[in-house]
Amino acid sequence: MQPMSKRKTSSDRLAELSACMERIANDSDKSAFAELFDHYAPQIRAYSLARDPGSDLVADDLVQEVMTRVWLKASKYNSSLANLNTWIFTLARNCRIDYLRRNSRYATEIDPTDIFNDIEDEGPGPFQLAQQDRVGESIRAGLEELPREQSEILTKVYLEGKSHQQTSEELKLPLGTVKSRVRLALKKLEVLVVR
Amino acid sequence: MDKANNHPYDELLAAYSAGSLPLSQALCVSAHLEHCPSCGKQLQRLNRVGSQLMQQLKPARASEQLKNRLLDSLDSLTDETPDREPAGVDPSIPRCLHQFIDSNYDDLRWKRVSADIHSVELCRDSNGARVELLKIKPGGSATTHTHLGDEYTVILEGSFSDEDGVYHQGDFMVKGENDQHTPVATQDRECICLAVTEGPIQFTGFVSRLLNPFIRRGYA
Numbered sequence: 276m277q278p279m280s281k282r283k284t285s286s287d288r289l290a291e292l293s294a295c296m297e298r299i300a301n302d303s304d305k306s307a308f309a310e311l312f313d314h315y316a317p318q319i320r321a322y323s324l325a326r327d328p329g330s331d332l333v334a335d336d337l338v339q340e341v342m343t344r345v346w347l348k349a350s351k352y353n354s355s356l357a358n359l360n361t362w363i364f365t366l367a368r369n370c371r372i373d374y375l376r377r378n379s380r381y382a383t384e385i386d387p388t389d390i391f392n393d394i395e396d397e398g399p400g401p402f403q404l405a406q407q408d409r410v411g412e413s414i415r416a417g418l419e420e421l422p423r424e425q426s427e428i429l430t431k432v433y434l435e436g437k438s439h440q441q442t443s444e445e446l447k448l449p450l451g452t453v454k455s456r457v458r459l460a461l462k463k464l465e466v467l468v469v470r
Numbered sequence: 471m472d473k474a475n476n477h478p479y480d481e482l483l484a485a486y487s488a489g490s491l492p493l494s495q496a497l498c499v500s501a502h503l504e505h506c507p508s509c510g511k512q513l514q515r516l517n518r519v520g521s522q523l524m525q526q527l528k529p530a531r532a533s534e535q536l537k538n539r540l541l542d543s544l545d546s547l548t549d550e551t552p553d554r555e556p557a558g559v560d561p562s563i564p565r566c567l568h569q570f571i572d573s574n575y576d577d578l579r580w581k582r583v584s585a586d587i588h589s590v591e592l593c594r595d596s597n598g599a600r601v602e603l604l605k606i607k608p609g610g611s612a613t614t615h616t617h618l619g620d621e622y623t624v625i626l627e628g629s630f631s632d633e634d635g636v637y638h639q640g641d642f643m644v645k646g647e648n649d650q651h652t653p654v655a656t657q658d659r660e661c662i663c664l665a666v667t668e669g670p671i672q673f674t675g676f677v678s679r680l681l682n683p684f685i686r687r688g689y690a
Contacts, residue, residue, distance in 0.1 A: 308537055361514075432485060433523045
């Protein structure tokens with residue numbers, strides 16, 4: 276077998292998956308949908324289980340919500356503007372926020388739809404694609420090298436959906452420490468835009 | 471697009487990207503983003519972090535049953551969220567606030583807080599935070615005040631200054647409970663802000679707990 280770098284493999288895979296989106300948009304192609312399901316459903320379930328361990332029904336619901344939107348919004352997705360993995364993440368995040376709001380013991384009158392909606396369709400512009408790839412690469416590499424205490428906090432915030440306050444209570448750390456660890460982690464991942 | 475000079479700090483933007491920010495604070499970030507391409511760019515990168523973290527999770531297999539159920543449902547799916555063009559809402563109002571405003575700021579039920587200030591409560595968050603709009607008349611001042619919890623402010627119209635500087639449309643500020651300040655609107659026009667005040671319980675005695683609503687109302 277030909278040796279292939281990990282990056283090459285994953286970007287080839289991403290191109291195949293993006294092509295599936297086009298097939299759905301142009302031809303309502305169900306086999307393309309099945310391929311996307313096979314790739315993303317296990318990720319989406321894992322994302323849901325990170326917040327609600329053991330809740331398989333909730334995880335299946337989230338898959339259903341997200342994949343339904345993938346089918347309906349495929350024509351709006353533009354692979355030259357947004358990375359498909361990131362697009363799926365933002366969909367999963369939005370669906371989870373919506374789900375939590377609908378099922379929360381604590382009512383809020385705030386509808387999250389318009390808070391996050393604009394962002395999911397907006398891309399960075401094609402000329403930034405190359406730069407975006409470099410950012411993706413540095414994030415991937417950086418995450419592997421983060422000290423445990425920092426990656427632990429990113430996991431709480433991004434995957435378990437914990438607020439800084441909840442994270443501080445769970446880990447018995449001062450709120451300021453939680454915030455500064457997030458900041459340090461982002462610095463290490465080189466994601467911060469200088470301004 | 472306008473350029474704001476005061477931004478949400480990075481870990482706040484990360485919490486927004488993660489979807490773990492209380493929705494009231496997310497409203498403020500969203501309103502700021504409409505005026506700030508630089509934070510928009512930052513957000514793209516932070517979303518990328520979330521996406522990467524999600525991909526690194528150990529995949530949790532989905533059942534064939536779920537897949538088949540979804541495949542069977544595809545033909546009958548219709549998009550229930552049509553592109554909602556805001557019907558009649560002033561386009562200069564941030565989109566995330568359209569859910570509270572039918573047409574424009576003038577039509578809201580403003581209540582007088584002081585000679586210089588009017589306010590209207592938009593909603594409450596599940597954590598008890600109060601979301602409201604504040605309107606300061608030209609040259610008007612909010613009397614010196616401290617906050618009982620953190621206060622998040624985004625300028626929607628006009629500008630104001632306080633001890634720390636001058637703030638314009640889109641600017642995002644957080645004041646902690648010990649920060650004392652006296653915002654003064656500029657002379658040329660009224661200033662409208664989105665303000666989110668967190669509602670931690672400050673007093674624990676029975677009687678003073680009863681007083682909290684009154685104390686909290688009088689902060690402006």
